[in-house]
Amino acid sequence: MSVIQNFNYHSHTYRCGHADLDMKDEEYIEEYIKMGFKKMAFTDHCPEKNEIDKRDNMRMKYEQREEYLKSIQMLKEKYAGQIEIQSGxxxxxxxxxxxNLKELKQETDKLILGQHFIYDDNQELKIHGKHDFSDKELLRYAQYIEQAMKLNIPDIIAHPDIYMLKRKEFGEIEEKVAHLICKAAEKYKVPLEMNLNNIFNKTYYENRKLNHKPIEEQRKNLKKVVYPCKEFWKIASKYNINVIYGIDVHHRGQILLFNELVELANEIIGKDVIENLNFINL
Ligand SMILES: [Zn+2]
Ligand SMILES: [Zn+2]
Structure with a gap:
């Protein structure tokens, strides 16, 4: 097998509670190797020293860190020479x-920023996909992403267009947010990830079960996909920024569909925009 991009820095594990619970870390590696990937990073949802996100099944407990990192270290050694494994x-x-974020950065190889949170004016946590964000809050969301880059926290910005989840259309404010994120990514030289997970969830993993329908069938569901968002990437293509694909793996078989998912992503974004994006090797 050969892949269009031979690395993927967005992989979850059973520890977060919403990835396949019976899938061991090593099974992910086996799928990566089968596909011909040369580098990968485990980037499970981070544990929180201060418990801020109170939702169940979102992330590992703080005490699980050591076991998680130990498991990755073990695989790193076992598969040395076959695939480069990173922690994150x-x-x-x-x-x-x-x-706390700097501490997490120090103990791992990669941090990806999957921004889902902001504090509202009352210092209450608001979460993407769960709460609606006002326009003002959406702008604050972009500022948080910018601030994270300014502080040199993330190595990659995961799904920079996920903010479209609860927005009805790509209007003026959505455009402004895209410019803020892209401008900061250009300034601080942080790559943006074109995330393939929403495509997977609306096609091959529709109704939370893997199906093996041909790609022509999957294509019919692309209108349900929120991100990658064509309008966002059109704006991104006007900036001098680096782009990578990210699978955002949570399930068995997801890595094996990488080539199809990229093909579908490219169809959503359109050849004209894809050709103007600077996909890099990282
Ligand atoms: Zn997840
Ligand atoms: Zn993720």
């Missing part, structure tokens, strides 16, 4: 959490 976390930036 998917983190969110919140004011006040800077020191």
């Amino acid at each position: 976390y998917e983190v969110e930036y919140l004011p006040g959490e800077e020191e």
Whole structure:
């Protein structure tokens, strides 16, 4: 097998509670090798020293860190020469959490920023996909992403267009947010990830079960996909920024569909825009 991009830095594990619970870390590696990937990073949803996100089944407990890192270290050694394995976390930036984030950065190879949070005016946590964000809050969301880059926290910005989840259309404010994120990514030289997970969830994993329908059938569901968002990437293509694909693996078989998912992503974005994006090797 050969892949269009031979690395993927967005992989979850059973520890977060919403990935396949019976899938061992090593099974992910076996799928990566089968596909011909040369580098990968485990970037499970980070544990929180201060428990901010109170939802169940979202992330590992703080005490699980050591076991998680030990498991990755073991695989790193076992598969040396076959595939380069890195450790990491998917983190969110919140004011006040800077020191904890730096600690996570120090103990791993990669941090990806999967920003889902903001504090509202009453210092209450608001979460993407769960709460509606006002326009003002959406702008604050972009500022948080910018601030994280300014503080040199993330190595990659995961799904920079996920904010479209609860937005009805790509209007003026959505455009402004895209410019803020892209401008900061250009300034701080942080790559943006074109995330393939929403495509997977609306096609091959529709109704939370893997199906093996041909790609022509899957294509019919593309209108349900929120991100990658064509309008966002059109704006991104006007900036001098680096782009990578990210699978955001949570399930068995997801890595094996990488080539199809990229093909579908490219169809959503359109050849004209894809050709103007600077996909890099990282
Ligand atoms: Zn997840
Ligand atoms: Zn993720």
